[in-house]
Amino acid sequence: MADAALSAMPLAGPQDELESPARRALQRLFKRKGAVVGLLVIVVFALVALLAPWIAPYDPVATSWTAVRKPPSALHWFGTDELGRDILARVIHGARASLMAGAISVTIALAIGVPLGLLAGYRGGFIDALIGRITDAMLACPFLILAIALAAVLGPSLADAMIAIGVSATPVFIRLTRGQVMSVKVEDYVEAARAIGNPPWRIALVHILPNILPALLVQATLSVAAAIIAEAALSFLGLGQQPPFPSWGSMLNAAQRFLGNAPWMAIWPGLVIFLVVLSLNLLGDGLRDALDPRER
């Protein structure tokens, strides 16, 4: 009878019934203004990058001897560079190189770092020590120095720059994954998963991995920002995107010789780098707060 009374009672409001942890985190994220602004800016830039050929007012590599280093005007909103190319068009097309470099290099870092971190954290022992020492050795080099060195070895191209940045960002993910796995694998629900007869690989992938995704997501967001800066730095040094194709870093490189008389050449690419990196950091911080288990 008690059961009948219980089942007659409404279990939960219609709205919040069956809500998953991911959805609750998303709701919390949307309550944070900074994160929402960051997300919007990134979405806008991603759209710009995707639609670059259709929205750019000029061909980004078309030179014009009649419009060299013109300040911003109605014709060229952001001005022109030393070869008369439209800076707005180059910033728009440069978004492709920069965002792609950020996304792809972090994907590379995740693809290498997460499996190695899972292996090290879950198995422990010799494998953990081996992976750990290699990680330590890589972390002993500053991120950017390592990326520059790798890019110099691989050769100057955008693809090689992405690989170099991705590999340099890997140790952070190995270490983060390892640490998270070690803290999750002692949870009771992992023991319970073993108690129902799951094999180790399934416990690692199905029971542990989903529970460390929040931390990886936050780190990945922040790493995209760092990768974009790194790509800009590599391009600035001539190791990334090759001329005449634009990237924000190589535009800054070209602009430095004309800082005095054509400051707009540096201001626009600098501004968009600043905006995108700031937005990614805002989003990353927002995600971290929204996914913080202590606030559950």
Add this chain to the structure above:
Amino acid sequence: MNAPPLIEIQRLRVLFRGDDGRTTHAVDSVDLAVDHGATLGLVGESGCGKSVTSLAIMGLLSKRSAEVSGSIRFDGFDLLQAGDQTLRDLRGNRLAMIFQEPMSSLNPSFTIGDQIVETILRHRGGSARAARQRAIQLLGRVHIPSPEKRIDEFPHRLSGGMRQRVMIAIALACDPRLLIADEPTTALDVTLQAQILELMRELKSEGGAAIILITHDLGVVAEVCDEVAVMYAGEIVERAAVDELFSSPQHPYTVGLLGSMPRLDRRAQQLATIDGMVPNMARPPIGCRFAARCPFAVDACTKAPPPLAEVSPRHASRCIRAPLERLVS
């Protein structure tokens, strides 16, 4: 009682080797047997080796840190010799376990339905739809109201009592022969304890699974179990049928435990306590491990380890001075 018991543990010993080279004797020469469908209570204070014993049965002790010896015969298998794959096929299937902490034993990333279905599909196979139907049945069986709705809930939306019911549903998913319940009610408040115990009693009366109930609560044992084994410092010190143990305990430690239980029918200014401390299990004493705290101890107690000897049929005590009645009169 000529049929072989469902599970027979002989000379089970578990050593933990620490990083500093010290070894701890967590479980020492434990002999236990449980018949098909019977319920055994395993009682003792924290750290006496109850949970380690259960983890050893399940094969869940890390091979790297724990050294397990002896034999555990279960349903035709020798669990300590069986390979990893064999053990995995048994766990969750014929051998199931309920953990102490319902709040943290469910994976927060999945719905409770997913977690029950996972067990069914792992051992029984079949279609996801059929497994889901079975999961709903199981939730109903552990008295979760409107199981067809609750099955899609995430664990954070359930109370501790509900979660423990879900854990029990997972454990029952494949109709285990043996269910090990490691302090299933410790983390719950008293009303919920009563409900979960009621549920265990129901499972017992429905027949089928034998239960090893691990607890430090003698009241729980009295309500649910047929037989009791009392553990102290890694050893079984007394083993008897429930009524027998409560009416005539034959080990001083059991007597102490019974004396320290609060009772409703008797007024007491102060509950009895057992003086002294549990021995350091890195260096267990040579003689009786309880001797230092025992009011009946004599010189002989500290000289040699006492055997677990029968005081009367099916009642064994690890005390050379048993039966104790003649000492107090």
